[in-house]
Amino acid sequence: xxxxxxxxxxxxxxxxxxxxxxxxxxxxxxxxxxxxxxxxxxxxxxxxxxxxxxxxxxxxxxxxxxxxxxxxxxxxxxxxxxxxxxxxxxxxxxxxxxxxxxxxxxxxxxxxxxxxxxxxxxxxxxxxxxxxxxxxxxxxxxxxxxxxxxxxxxxxxxxxxxxxxxxxxxxxxxxxxxxxxxxxxxxxxxxxxxxxxxxxxxxxxxxxxxxxxxxxxxxxxxxxxxxxxxxxxxxxxxxxxxxxxxxxxxxxxxxxxxxxx
Amino acid sequence: xxxxxxxxxxxxxxxxxxxxxxxxxxxxxxxxxxxxxxxxxxxxxxxxxxxxxxxxxxxxxxxxxxxxxxxxxxxxxxxxxxxxxxxxxxxxxxxxxxxxxxxxxxxxxxxxxxxxxxxxxxxxxxxxxxxxxxxxxxxxxxxxxxxxxxxxxxxxxxxxxxxxxxxxxxxxxxxxxxxxxxxxxxxxxxxxxxxxxxxxxxxxxxxxxxxxxxxxxxxxxxxxxxxxxxxxxxxxxxxxxxxxxxxxxxxxxxxxxxxxxxxxxxxxxxxxxxxxxxxxxxxxxxxxxxxxxxxxxxxxxxxxxxxxxxxxxxxxxxxxxxxxxxxxxxxxxxxxxxxxxxxxxxxxxxxxxxxxxxxxxxxxxxxxxxxxxxxxxxxxxxxxxxxxxx
Numbered sequence: 014x015x016x017x018x019x020x021x022x023x024x025x026x027x028x029x030x031x032x033x034x035x036x037x038x039x040x041x042x043x044x045x046x047x048x049x050x051x052x053x054x055x056x057x058x059x060x061x062x063x064x065x066x067x068x069x070x071x072x073x074x075x076x077x078x079x080x081x082x083x084x085x086x087x088x089x090x091x092x093x094x095x096x097x098x099x100x101x102x103x104x105x106x107x108x109x110x111x112x113x114x115x116x117x118x119x120x121x122x123x124x125x126x127x128x129x130x131x132x133x134x135x136x137x138x139x140x141x142x143x144x145x146x147x148x149x150x151x152x153x154x155x156x157x158x159x160x161x162x163x164x165x166x167x168x169x170x171x172x173x174x175x176x177x178x179x180x181x182x183x184x185x186x187x188x189x190x191x192x193x194x195x196x197x198x199x200x201x202x203x204x205x206x207x208x209x210x211x212x213x214x215x216x217x218x219x220x221x222x223x224x225x226x227x228x229x230x231x232x233x234x235x236x237x238x239x240x241x242x243x244x245x246x247x248x249x250x251x252x253x254x255x256x257x258x259x260x261x262x263x264x265x266x267x268x269x270x271x272x273x274x
Numbered sequence: 275x276x277x278x279x280x281x282x283x284x285x286x287x288x289x290x291x292x293x294x295x296x297x298x299x300x301x302x303x304x305x306x307x308x309x310x311x312x313x314x315x316x317x318x319x320x321x322x323x324x325x326x327x328x329x330x331x332x333x334x335x336x337x338x339x340x341x342x343x344x345x346x347x348x349x350x351x352x353x354x355x356x357x358x359x360x361x362x363x364x365x366x367x368x369x370x371x372x373x374x375x376x377x378x379x380x381x382x383x384x385x386x387x388x389x390x391x392x393x394x395x396x397x398x399x400x401x402x403x404x405x406x407x408x409x410x411x412x413x414x415x416x417x418x419x420x421x422x423x424x425x426x427x428x429x430x431x432x433x434x435x436x437x438x439x440x441x442x443x444x445x446x447x448x449x450x451x452x453x454x455x456x457x458x459x460x461x462x463x464x465x466x467x468x469x470x471x472x473x474x475x476x477x478x479x480x481x482x483x484x485x486x487x488x489x490x491x492x493x494x495x496x497x498x499x500x501x502x503x504x505x506x507x508x509x510x511x512x513x514x515x516x517x518x519x520x521x522x523x524x525x526x527x528x529x530x531x532x533x534x535x536x537x538x539x540x541x542x543x544x545x546x547x548x549x550x551x552x553x554x555x556x557x558x559x560x561x562x563x564x565x566x567x568x569x570x571x572x573x574x575x576x577x578x579x580x581x582x583x584x585x586x587x588x589x590x591x592x593x594x595x596x597x598x599x600x601x602x603x604x605x606x607x608x609x610x611x612x613x614x615x616x617x618x619x620x621x622x623x624x625x626x627x628x629x630x631x632x633x634x635x636x637x638x639x640x641x642x643x644x645x646x647x648x649x650x651x652x653x654x655x656x657x658x659x660x661x662x663x664x
Contacts, residue, residue: 099318099320099620100317100318101319111617112616116538116539142462145398146397146398146400146460148389148390148395148398148400148401150393150395166389166393167382167386168381168382168383168387168389169381169383170380170381170382170400171322171323172398174319174322175457175611176460176461177615178460178462178463179462180319180320180615184319184322184382185382186312186318187310187313206383207310207312207313207382208381208383210382
């Protein structure tokens with residue numbers, strides 16, 4: 014009796030081990046070329062950089078209409094709803110000089126500067142405080158400097174919103190689909206659910222297929238997008254030739270968006 | 275020992291039923307919040323944390339307050355606190371239960387809550403806050419329960435409880451320090467960006483927490499004949515008084531730094547809270563109420579003659595609790611997020627639904643506290659430590 018029980022246990026154990034190993038063995042046997050192997054398919058044309066950055070020429074791009082046109086394109090392709098009131102979602106929007114650079118205001122600004130509007134978006138900082146505080150790594154910095162969001166990981170604690178010194182993050186207080194025209198949504202990009210934080214993503218989904226960010230494409234040359242680490246890149250060229258400032262440098266986050274004034 | 279909570283008079287049961295009613299009503303509203311999202315709150319893009327997180331912050335102070343009894347008892351062998359130790363520990367349990375409750379009702383996707391554990395992120399202070407709060411809950415449950423059980427068995431508490439008790443004393447400081455770090459480490463939020471925030475949190479915890487504890491103990495004394503003793507009450511009142519003085523002093527330090535330096539970012543929030551800015555004065559009456567109450571409570575607590583007046587004491591404590599609650603349970607959060615990074619004011623006020631859900635969490639804490647205090651006082655009665663009312 015005792016002997017047979019021991020045999021039975023041995024048999025059961027081996028069988029269980031075999032069952033566990035079987036898929037691995039099958040996968041090894043297929044030599045890597047078989048179906049069912051999960052690995053990312055990389056678009057051959059995808060755009061790469063060591064550190065993506067943006068330069069905005071506010072001499073060329075400074076009116077409500079021009080900036081709203083960019084916001085419209087951005088919000089449309091990313092299925093960003095327009096919600097009346099203070100629970101709105103914003104990826105790209107506009108602000109006055111004093112809203113954009115509250116710590117660098119002047120008591121006698123030039124008339125022209127007072128009238129200008131400035132495009133506002135996530136700054137994709139070098140040391141993003143939103144990433145530092147996120148308790149689930151739902152917001153993270155990619156190797157190419159883009160600060161990205163995993164909407165499926167986010168628990169909606171809104172710590173990142175408190176931490177962002179630029180007010181660049183929005184929270185889905187309600188179901189965003191209630192304020193989207195579901196007939197006209199971009200089916201290539203997901204809509205979000207309520208209870209998660211979202212923000213501008215520097216169009217990572219477009220870079221992945223070799224396209225420039227939508228606002229850059231639409232800006233007719235007023236926005237430059239490129240690799241900050243490459244001395245020969247277009248952004249470095251523009252930065253060399255123009256005086257630029259960044260928002261709230263005192264926060265120490267090293268924003269990746271530069272403004273030509 | 276739990277069976278003690280199942281036997282009680284009609285007053286006890288109607289109180290329990292009343293709390294269950296509030297919890298039930300609040301839960302219905304919470305289900306509505308789960309369906310609609312946090313849009314049912316008064317929160318916005320700019321003021322993204324509000325009443326829930328403010329209550330959480332305030333109650334962490336209540337949780338930490340028990341240490342003002344446990345520390346003198348264990349470190350200084352102040353035996354007069356013996357009767358109160360269990361009360362402080364059980365208060366801490368109820369307070370942490372409420373803290374966790376307020377965090378759960380505040381998050382947008384509560385079903386993903388365990389992501390904090392599945393994807394541990396040591397660079398986030400929230401991760402450490404989770405560790406210290408749950409750790410403190412566990413410590414107090416184990417220590418409180420074991421000590422009470424051995425008291426009931428009329429034996430000495432086991433030896434391993436001592437190192438745990440010492441740990442819990444240090445741990446109590448950590449829960450409020452780490453909670454302060456949640457705020458103090460954020461760039462661009464000047465009202466929170468101050469090195470003495472943790473010190474301010476502890477000072478306000480060590481006055482407000484024992485004040486609430488003492489008020490609860492007074493109620494317990496009325497209904498159960500449990501009496502911590504005059505000496506214990508007087509000592510704890512002294513601790514409350516000193517902590518409140520330090521609390522007010524620390525706040526004045528902030529005011530000096532902000533206005534003498536005259537750095538705009540540092541003055542904005544204080545100006546918004548106390549005099550209003552851009553035409554927004556919603557919090558001004560609250561802040562001045564807090565200021566006046568704080569000074570009256572100190573006027574009633576500092577002179578020994580008034581402090582030892584048992585008739586006056588509850589009123590002084592109530593004023594102190596209101597003052598500290600406005601400062602930490604309301605203004606700290608709103609003031610920190612206003613003005614926003616664009617230097618604009620977005621007003622925030624909790625909605626009725628938000629308050630209903632908050633009532634649910636508070637009632638949950640009161641229920642926990644009632645049950646724990648019922649057990650503790652019943653056992654003390656069995657031991658003959660209570661004087662039965664004639």
